[in-house]
Amino acid sequence: MGSPIPESPTTVDLSRLAVGRSVSAAHVRRWCDDLNFLRGRVVATVADVPAFADGDETGATHYRVAYHRTPGAIALRVETAITSNASNATANVTITSSEGTTWIMHNGLDGSRDLLAPSSGRVLNVYSGILDVSGHSDTMAVISLQIDPVASSRVFCHRFIVQEICLADTDAINNPTTEVGINAAWPIAPTGQLIEGANTESDGFARVLSELDNARYRTRRHIQFVTVEYATTSGYFATNTPKCTTVAPSWGSFSFVFGPLQLQTRPLHPSTANKYKVWVRYVCSVGGKLRIGVKPVGGSTTDTDITLSASSSWTSATLSSIDMPTTGTNGEVEITLQGQVDSSGSLYISTFALIENET
Amino acid sequence: MTSGMLDDGSSLDAGTCHVIDNNISHLARVSMRHLAWWPGKIDLTNWGTGSGPTPYTGYIDVSPPENAQDFQTIPWVHGAGAVAFGPFDMIVDRDSDRGLQIRKIRVVVGEVVANGTNKLTLFFALTPDRESPWNGLFYTFSGAVVAANGTSKVTYDLDASVVAGNTQLRRITRICRDSGARGSRSVQVIPASVWVGAYGIASSQSIAAISVYEVRD
Numbered sequence: 001m002g003s004p005i006p007e008s009p010t011t012v013d014l015s016r017l018a019v020g021r022s023v024s025a026a027h028v029r030r031w032c033d034d035l036n037f038l039r040g041r042v043v044a045t046v047a048d049v050p051a052f053a054d055g056d057e058t059g060a061t062h063y064r065v066a067y068h069r070t071p072g073a074i075a076l077r078v079e080t081a082i083t084s085n086a087s088n089a090t091a092n093v094t095i096t097s098s099e100g101t102t103w104i105m106h107n108g109l110d111g112s113r114d115l116l117a118p119s120s121g122r123v124l125n126v127y128s129g130i131l132d133v134s135g136h137s138d139t140m141a142v143i144s145l146q147i148d149p150v151a152s153s154r155v156f157c158h159r160f161i162v163q164e165i166c167l168a169d170t171d172a173i174n175n176p177t178t179e180v181g182i183n184a185a186w187p188i189a190p191t192g193q194l195i196e197g198a199n200t201e202s203d204g205f206a207r208v209l210s211e212l213d214n215a216r217y218r219t220r221r222h223i224q225f226v227t228v229e230y231a232t233t234s235g236y237f238a239t240n241t242p243k244c245t246t247v248a249p250s251w252g253s254f255s256f257v258f259g260p261l262q263l264q265t266r267p268l269h270p271s272t273a274n275k276y277k278v279w280v281r282y283v284c285s286v287g288g289k290l291r292i293g294v295k296p297v298g299g300s301t302t303d304t305d306i307t308l309s310a311s312s313s314w315t316s317a318t319l320s321s322i323d324m325p326t327t328g329t330n331g332e333v334e335i336t337l338q339g340q341v342d343s344s345g346s347l348y349i350s351t352f353a354l355i356e357n358e359t
Numbered sequence: 360m361t362s363g364m365l366d367d368g369s370s371l372d373a374g375t376c377h378v379i380d381n382n383i384s385h386l387a388r389v390s391m392r393h394l395a396w397w398p399g400k401i402d403l404t405n406w407g408t409g410s411g412p413t414p415y416t417g418y419i420d421v422s423p424p425e426n427a428q429d430f431q432t433i434p435w436v437h438g439a440g441a442v443a444f445g446p447f448d449m450i451v452d453r454d455s456d457r458g459l460q461i462r463k464i465r466v467v468v469g470e471v472v473a474n475g476t477n478k479l480t481l482f483f484a485l486t487p488d489r490e491s492p493w494n495g496l497f498y499t500f501s502g503a504v505v506a507a508n509g510t511s512k513v514t515y516d517l518d519a520s521v522v523a524g525n526t527q528l529r530r531i532t533r534i535c536r537d538s539g540a541r542g543s544r545s546v547q548v549i550p551a552s553v554w555v556g557a558y559g560i561a562s563s564q565s566i567a568a569i570s571v572y573e574v575r576d
Contacts, residue, residue, distance in 0.1 A: 002541070008452035008459050009387040012380050017373045027376070034383045037452075038390060045447055048395040048571075052438035075535045104537045126489070132537050158437070165535045166448060168546035175541075194371045205371075208379065215386050225396040242398065258398040260469040260512075262570040266389035330574070334469070352398075 002169035003184055005040035006033050031208055032184040036170060038215035039180035043070050043164035046143070046222045053120075054228035055084070055156035056236055060148040062229040062314075065162045066279045066353035067097075067143050069136040070219050072180035075104060075165040076131040080145060081124045084117040086153035091117050094148070097131060099141040104130040111146075117155045124158060130165070134178070140279065140355060142316075157228065176202040182211055216268055217358035223263050223276075224353035229314050232283060238346075241283075244339035245346040252340060254291050257349060259336035262297075265326040268358055273323035277357040278306065285312045286345035293336035296328025301336075310342075314350065321357060387452070391573040394464065394553065395444045400567035403440060403479070403559040414440055414558045430500050433482065433556045435493045440558055444571050446488050446550035451528070453576075455520040461485070461498060461528075462573045464517040466555060469568035471513050473506035478561035480505050484554040485517040487529040492554050496526050513566075516574065517553065 010030055017023065047065040055061060067076070078095050094111035095101070101110070108115050109129040116125055131143075143162050149155040170181040183203040197204015230237040244257045265274045280290055287310035295301040306319050324333050335354075339347040406414055414433045415423050424431055435441045449461045466483050473479040483501040484492035492500060498519040506513060528549050536544040557566050 005546075008450070009384070012384065014377055014380060017376045017380070019373050021373065023371045023373065023376055028371075031379060031383060034387060038383075038386055042390045042392070042450065045392045045394050048444050048447070050395075050397050050399075050437065050442050050444060052399070074537070075533070077533065104534055130534055159443070161445070163448065165533050166546055166548065167535050168544050171541060212379070212382060212386070215390075216382075219390075221393050223393045223396060225398045227398070259568055261396050261398060261568050262467045262469055262572075263393055264391065264465075264572055264574060266391065268389065 002171035003036065003181065004169050005167050006037045007041060009034045009037050029184055032182040035208070035211045035215060036181035038219070039072055039211055040167035040170055042219060043073050043166050044220060044222050046162040046164065047160070047224050047226055049160040049226045051157040051159060051228065053156050054240060055147065055149070055154040056230060056234050057149055057152050057154045059231050059234060060146050061157065063145040063157060063160050063226050064229065064281055064351050065143040065226055066140055066224055066351065066355055067162060067222065068140045068220050068355050069133050070164055071138070071214055072167070073164045074132060074134045074167070076133045077128065077161065077163045077165050078109060078131055078143065079126060079128040079159070079161040080109070081126045081158040082115065082117040082147060083120045083124065083156045083158050084153050085120060087119050089117045089119070089153040089155055090114040090150045091155040092148040092150060093127065094146045095129065096144050097133070097136070097141055099133070099136040102132040102135060104132050114150050120156070140277070160226070172202040176200060180211070182207050220356040222353070222355055224351060225261070226351045229281065229350045232313055241348045241350070243346045243348040246341050248344065251343050254338040254340045257337040257339045258352070259293070260334040262332055262334050263324070263354070265324045265331040265333060267326050267331065272327050273325045275357045275359070276322050276324055276354040278319035278322050279351070279353040279355065280306060280308070280317045280349065281314060281351040282308055282317065282347060282349050283311060283314055284308050284341060284345060284347040286310055286341055286343045288339060288341040288347050290347070290349070291338040291340065292322065293338065294322070294324060295334045295336070296325040297332040297334060298329045299325065299327060308347065388575060391462065391575060393572045394447050395571040397442060397444070397569040400470070400565055401440065401442070401557070403557055403564040403566070405562045405564070406558055406560055428495065429502055430482070430484070430492045430495060430497070432503070433558050435491045435554060435556055441554060441556035442569060443552055443554050445552040448548040449551050451549060453520065457521065461519045461549070461551065463576060464553060465572055465574045466515050466517060466553060467570040468513045468555065468566050469570060470566070471506055471510050472563060472565045473508060473510040474563045475561045476508045477505050479510070479557065479559045479564045481513055481566065482556040483515045483517055485519055486552050486554060487526060488531065488550045489552055498526060498551060
């Protein structure tokens, strides 16, 4: 039997902690409860993709989400709803993880059966599955949704949701290397004496500091938008995919793609910026650049460019670190994207992801 | 961790406890989550004024009630004048006079085109699970937010510190573990959807680039 994960943190009265007084075991129990809350309840809201009328009757469409598992998270909710421009349409819908696809519950999202896509305007069928991500390594994965129409009707993605499911309880006592949190009886024994321990053990002071670090920088914020990836041979690719195009003589100059989108940073340390990793999905047959404009609200913009190698099919690019300043009003930041192509051509963007990458 | 000061059996000093309490409280406070980004754009139909067409025109399954409430001004059709986000599993750790409530959620419509005085109206709502605001079940609803001429950005905070009188927090159960060594487990959560809707009564009105995230007071 595990310890329950609290649904909220608790308050503390620091005045009871004074030099010369004993620190009670009950007091440090609050550390354990609140760290269990932070590690088990505040898990990643990975991506929410509102989609409208993107679908193809001749081939599959894809949506790709960047995901870095929170240590200890086990279940990942994946949910989609599909519609069609025809009656009685069905589609083969497959969700996969680049770190291995293990289902707790798939409801047909493993592609094992065709799913109904009601015509637009009808009541939606929502298909919800749960992936077991406990085997994910500590690296970024890609969660992919593929929608492949069975007949000759367009099947549209209506939404795609990827979110970690919080935990009901934890069993750090018996499984300290895989479970979140701390044995709530420690790190101070009832006699008031300290136990040092180690971060791989369920109790002790080292475990407190280790879980504090896990809550601080390994519970990553995921901030991303995801749009459709048509096959580059699709008749919808050139017209429906978000893009920027620059024409002669402006090749090499930047033009607007997206934004401004907004986020709120969080002060995790004395530095004036949060670190994020950038992941981009794109097609650009002639090569180009993506310019990320980062503007703290009330401040000025700092541009960062990502070079995008020429690719005639969907591919990805990564920037290992970009600063999100915490100095704006309320710590808020505006993000604007601009694109550049090297010669005649277009730059298509399907996913732009920022994943917190603190150390 | 290696330390000669934290060995087994040594006393834990009040100063160290203060630091750890502070750090935990700080992390709890800044553990706000980013919920969604939507880079798209909705070009709003010009519904004009008077007895002409309404935002309901073209939808066969919904029509305006004879005595429409403000949340029934639009049909809340995802993709046609409205965008639905979620449902997200809410965290209920916001202290209020009525006990712990859902965190405040900020919605930023980053690219608004409002041509003319009082020609563009926006609505924001937080609803249980997948409920449409049209049904009148919501944790909070903005009412009409009228964009002034030339408005380029609209920010609205969904504040459910006082949940609308006819709605209670709705819990559902999700599986949170498989049937491995510890057996199957489920957890109770409070899912909620964020809705943004708009309609215009002049040409060339649009909304685009929506951001949704939790904020503290």
